Amino acid sequence: MKCTRCARTANVEIRRSRQAYCAACYPDWFRAQVQERIDHDRMLRHDDKVLVAVSGGKDSLALWHALVRLGYQADGMYLRLGIGGYSQRSQEKAEAFARSEGLRLHQVDLKAEYGYTVPDLLETRSGKPCSACGAVKRYQFNRVASDLGYSVVATGHNLDDEAATLFGNVVHWQTDYLGRQGPVLESTHPKLVRKVKPLYRLGERETAAYALVQGIDYILEECPMAVGAKSLIYKEMLNALEESQPGAKHQFLVGFLKKGRASVQVGSFDQATQLKECVRCGQPTTSLVCTHCKMADRGREKAAARAAAVDGSRD
Numbered sequence: 001m002k003c004t005r006c007a008r009t010a011n012v013e014i015r016r017s018r019q020a021y022c023a024a025c026y027p028d029w030f031r032a033q034v035q036e037r038i039d040h041d042r043m044l045r046h047d048d049k050v051l052v053a054v055s056g057g058k059d060s061l062a063l064w065h066a067l068v069r070l071g072y073q074a075d076g077m078y079l080r081l082g083i084g085g086y087s088q089r090s091q092e093k094a095e096a097f098a099r100s101e102g103l104r105l106h107q108v109d110l111k112a113e114y115g116y117t118v119p120d121l122l123e124t125r126s127g128k129p130c131s132a133c134g135a136v137k138r139y140q141f142n143r144v145a146s147d148l149g150y151s152v153v154a155t156g157h158n159l160d161d162e163a164a165t166l167f168g169n170v171v172h173w174q175t176d177y178l179g180r181q182g183p184v185l186e187s188t189h190p191k192l193v194r195k196v197k198p199l200y201r202l203g204e205r206e207t208a209a210y211a212l213v214q215g216i217d218y219i220l221e222e223c224p225m226a227v228g229a230k231s232l233i234y235k236e237m238l239n240a241l242e243e244s245q246p247g248a249k250h251q252f253l254v255g256f257l258k259k260g261r262a263s264v265q266v267g268s269f270d271q272a273t274q275l276k277e278c279v280r281c282g283q284p285t286t287s288l289v290c291t292h293c294k295m296a297d298r299g300r301e302k303a304a305a306r307a308a309a310v311d312g313s314r315d
């Protein structure tokens, strides 16, 4: 297989577009794809102050790396979720990347600043904290961006993530979630910062290849809470489909964004126009007290109950 650009031996194959690139040409192709999406979906301007949500994984670090190389003013933010050794190791990757690139990384520590960790948010039904964790991330990235004057939050969601989310929302007919699925979420309140997903048309393999070729050291292990998560099952199904029909994931997502989304009613929080400010934290909400403040109360209660049980067993 030859490189589409220089005809040397190719290292990365892009099956859906029948292209292949060598390690020297691949990063330029990847960044050109990111830039093309940014321009096409009017995601960013060069005078935007961008806050990249950084997890220490390949997608967020590849995104941060690419945005900086493309000339955007992009700082990072890492959220300490308190998921044991996994959080520790991913934090180290995020910090090491920021240090080696000379970039600014903000951090928020849920335990130290809010008195709970993500494992304190386990849900009784699923036994997982993932949907609560997602809400915490949205809240914290938005809060920090808004407080520090960033104009956009960029996340590393890739094609596989977006197709799996779409699949899950279709399976359960979550119409309000379907309505807000897209590469750009506009701000509907002065304290609600725009959100963009510049990697949404690039596959997981493609961002992993970019990280590898660029020598980005990222955390390889999955979050232990992800084991058995529905999103992983959806990804496996879509991978099986992609194997027999290259381009299927892309068609599924892009087809929805072009033809399906407009017909879905938009009723979600992010796009609500009647937002107030939470009486406790001042962040945008549709109710008196925001979801995050209520969730943090429950998390603190669980953390206190656990600490009391540990003390009790010592007596």
Ligand code: SF4
Pocket (backbone or CB within 6 Å): 118, 129, 130, 131, 133, 134, 223, 224, 225, 226
């Ligand atoms: Fe949070 Fe679940 Fe992702 Fe872990 S797998 S980081 S708990 S959303």
Ligand code: ZN
Pocket (backbone or CB within 6 Å): 278, 279, 280, 281, 282, 283, 289, 290, 291, 292, 293
């Ligand atoms: Zn609040």
